[in-house]
Amino acid sequence: MENTNSNVSFDIKNAKLSLNSISVYRNLxxxxxxxxxxxxxxxxxxxxxELDHTAELYNNFFFNLSESGTNSLKEYIINKILFDENAFSRIEKHKNIEDAAANDLKKLQFIASLKGSFIKDRLLKIFDKNKFKNVIEEFPQWGEVEKLDLTNIPEHIKLIKESLYNSDNWNECIYDLKKFHxxxxxxxxxFYRAFVWEYVDGKxxxxxxxxxxxxxxxxxIGYENERKIVIENTVQFLKGFPSNNVLxxxxxxxxxxxxxxxxxxxxxxxxxxxxxLPKAHIIDFPDIIRQLKDKPxxxxxxxxxxxxGDNEESYTALKSILEGGIESKSRNILxxxxxxxxxLVKEYFSDRDSAKSQRGDGEIHYGDSRQEKLSLADRFGINVLFSSPDKKRYLEIVDGIADKRKLKIDRKTLHREAVKWEMWYNxxxxxxAVQFIDWIEGKNKIENK
Structure with a gap:
């Protein structure tokens, strides 16, 4: 199944040339x-x-695209443009970066416009149409979605995706992209709001x-004053004003x-x-700072x-971080x-035995060490206490959750069952209170079904 015709379609050449000519978005x-x-x-x-290798490469691409979660090459490339890390997206102020990025967008738009039907028409011109038409026409196709699926996507991402998707000239979206970055x-x-610092294969x-x-x-429901303290500190942080680490x-x-x-x-x-950040990885804090400090x-x-516990390396690491060493400070991290x-430190009855310092296994100034341990919490700028509610406050929380869920249960019965629940369990x-409401709501729905 070999074809020796070197007169390959110009459009395939042009698509290949477009990818080869990408400069700023070369990571793609x-x-x-x-x-x-x-x-x-x-x-x-x-x-x-050869058609057999062509089929392998074509279907390998189709497989990778379909595994990405979309059948639209256009949507896939838009996603990659938005989240690619490059000189333009990092807003590095080098000469001609913006112009080069705009040129790349034109090339990427051409690539994004490629469809399975387009490619198969070109393959029929490369190979013997009479001999291989049925084989080529059975190649799967990828398409272009009529409407983007923007479910559960933050508003700022929706806007820039729609701007690119509906534009006839992606290079004209360069200023919207710049503002986005x-x-x-x-x-x-x-894109993501939450992350976990973890190790995979030792990395x-x-x-x-x-x-x-x-x-x-x-x-x-409840603890409004406690939460207010944390919220106010967070707002100060977001506005770039002085703010504190919080315990x-x-x-x-x-x-x-x-x-x-x-x-x-x-x-x-x-x-x-x-x-x-898992406690076991607190010692990685300097590495985390290096990766985050220049982010917006x-x-x-x-x-x-x-x-x-005793003699934990992470204790010393956290103490150093909270004291604000050169590598432990960044204005965009709390x-x-x-x-x-x-x-924050386990205490034992033996720790309170003042005679311990006189034993052979104790240190002379144990009291100083104990105070050092107990002072770790003081290195957080703000400490907020969340204490267990008394019966009255507990029932207020129960009432509040029940009202939010619009449960039609008389208060006397609700309170009686809520007190039983907390005595039986935690x-x-x-x-x-949440666990109790989950139980009684489910119970009522089954009984009234």
Whole structure:
């Protein structure tokens, strides 16, 4: 099935040339989908072309595109343009960068316009139409969606995607793109709001969270004063004013972690992002700062359920970070931590034994070391206490959640069952109230079905 005709369609040559001529967006050539398209075009532009290898390359590209979650090459390339990290998207002020990016957009628009039917028509001109027509026509096609699926996409991303999708000249969108990158940055931080710092095959990285906890500040009942302190500090941070690292501590189930997550959901449109940092990786904080300090977004490093044992390396690392060493400071980064312990450090009865310093295994000035340990919480600028509610406050939370869900249960019955629930299970707390309402709402729906 070899074809030796070197008079290959100009359009395939032009598509290949367009990809080869990309300058600013050259990272896209390393992308799996774009690269597989390039390999196909490059082969189809050769002097000797075999149909079996052509079919392999064509279908490999189609497979990669379909695996990406869209059947539209145009939509795929628009997504790549928006989140590519390059000199233009980083807003680097080098001469001619903007003009080069605009030229790239014209070339990428041509590539994005390629359709399966277009390619197959060209292949029929390369190969013996009478002999291979049926084979080529059975190649799968990719298409162009009539309307973008913008479900669960932030408004600022919707606007720029629609601008490109509906434009006849992508190069004319260069100023909209520039404004987008100035306001929201580029790469993963322009799209995702929540991340986890993790290790994969021994290498640290930001893991994007596609569906973060959707909790909203309006979901909460009670603890308004406690949350107000954290919200005000966050707003100051977002406006570029002086702000503090925050420790939210207190009893379990009082909404400490949920408060931090809800604040992210409230303010991510204003450029707030969150990195969840496991305690075991606190020593990586300098690496995280190096990667985030030049980004336009504001970042909260979130450390959940923080507590230290004896001689933990991460304790020393966090102490250094909170004290603000040269590598631990960045105007676009704050630490929000939660803990059930005010002082973050495990204490033992032996620690309170003043005679310990006189034993052979104790240090002479143990009291100083103990105070040093207990002072770690003081290095957070703001400490906010979330304590378990008393019975009255617990029932107020229960009532508030029931009202939000429009449960038709008389208050006497609701309160009686709520008190039983907290006695049977986890004691009075905001979390217990939610769990109780989940139970009684489900129970009522089954009984009234």
């Amino acid at each position: 050539l390393k992308d799996k989908v774009v690269n597989s398209l390039y390999l196909f075009l490059n082969y189809a532009d050769g002097e000797k072309v 100035q306001n929201y940055g580029c790469g993963i931080f322009a 640290s990285q930001f893991k994007c969270i596609s569906n973060p906890d959707p909790v909203e500040l309006s979901d909460f 939210l501590y207190g009893d379990r189930g009082t909404g400490k972690s949920s408060t931090v997550k809800a604040i992210l959901n409230k303010y991510y449109k204003d450029g707030l992002r969150m990195i969840e 977004q504001k970042f909260i490093i979130f450390i959940d359920d923080l507590v230290f 630490i929000y931590a939660t803990s059930n312990r005010r002082h 004691g009075p707390s905001a979390r217990t």
